[in-house]
Amino acid sequence: MVRRLRRAAPSRRAAGQRRVEAGTEAMLGIRFLASEYPTGPWHRGRIDSLGLDENGTPALIEYKKGVGSGVLSQAVSYLSWLDSARHEFEALVKEKLGSEVAESIDWRNPRMVCIAAGFSLHDRVAVHRLRERIDLVRYRVFEGGLLSLLLIESTPGSTRSISERRQIREREVTAGAASKDGKTSAQATATAGAIPSCLQELYAELDEALTVWGEVEVAQLRHYIAYRRMVNVASVIFRPKHEAILVYLKIDQDTVELEEGFSRDMRGIGHLGTGDLEVRIASAADLEKAGPLIRRAFEAA
Structure with missing residues (x-):
């Protein structure tokens, strides 16, 4: 007590x-x-x-x-x-x-x-x-x-001044907000061009996969987008030169069968975002393959 x-x-x-x-x-x-x-x-x-x-x-x-x-x-x-x-x-x-x-x-x-x-x-x-x-x-x-x-x-809160709020709104996802057409804040930002154009469509599908698990807060941070409940569940980073999206999940890596070019154990390796299982998504097929891992991360959160 x-x-x-x-x-x-x-x-x-x-x-x-x-x-x-x-x-x-x-x-x-x-x-x-x-x-x-x-x-x-x-x-x-x-x-x-x-x-x-x-x-x-x-x-x-x-x-x-x-x-x-x-x-x-x-x-x-x-x-x-x-x-x-x-x-x-x-x-x-x-x-x-x-x-x-x-x-x-x-x-x-x-x-x-x-x-x-x-x-x-x-x-x-x-x-x-x-x-x-x-x-x-x-x-x-x-x-x-x-x-x-x-x-x-x-x-989710907001920035402390009107000027700061305006600047952040122009370049970042506002956590939990929704656009006029009903899209999530992350999807609206992708449409507005804040996400690399070559990854916008793929990210919209990933965003849907990450927000389908009930109440999820989406926050654009300095170096990555965080999907969180009480704690971060997933972190998203864009790699436009490789036309890929990196997703870091909080999963026990010892229970995951790693696949070269798709998943990687990041324990002991410095990286942006939180979570030590890296999943590389470059196609709809990769996203479908990542589905069970995303589900496990949210079930464990």
Whole structure:
């Protein structure tokens, strides 16, 4: 059970919070940085957990024992603190994860994760009116101490200024949005020409294959397009010179029979995106062959 001990010493933190912090990367796609982090005299609070998510985005986590009443106002307040504490956050990342990671932080859309036993209907509706990226996550503790996290509501957020929003809209996919003709944001972007022309048709089919598995958030990041739920499930990168699309999936590579020219184990090999199974898609036949692997990645997410 998650207890709310805002000013407790680390040794007295709730067991549930400690368990989440020990597994933030596996459960939430967030690298843990600090616990009970003070926000200073103006905001007068302590952020339960501070981290950096798998896409290089600052992430804040708050825990509530019961129904997360008032969680949205607290989330917006802490995101406001983060906006004024960039140098402080960068110094923390540099200390914990190194200079290279600190220099590549993506500040465009910080992430707030609110974990509670439940959320009010008003909070679940109101979160979609906010421009911040906020995940409402419900926890359950089952017999034997098994902890389960379930994403209840999520808003993709937006950039912080009107000018930035306009620039990003011109060149990137806006997560979760839809075009006037009903296409997904990714498909609309391909039609508009942001995707290499030689790959637009193939990418439209891939996008459909990646979004058919229920609620999926699509986000254009600096170097790749992420398809995610609680964590990234797939990352897409374009290789127009080779007329191919690379898809990185989170699958246990030891359970996959690799095929030269189609799939590759990327463990220990640096690459953009997340997920260590690389799948090369250059034709409709490749996409059909990749279908079972995409399904496995979403079933495991």
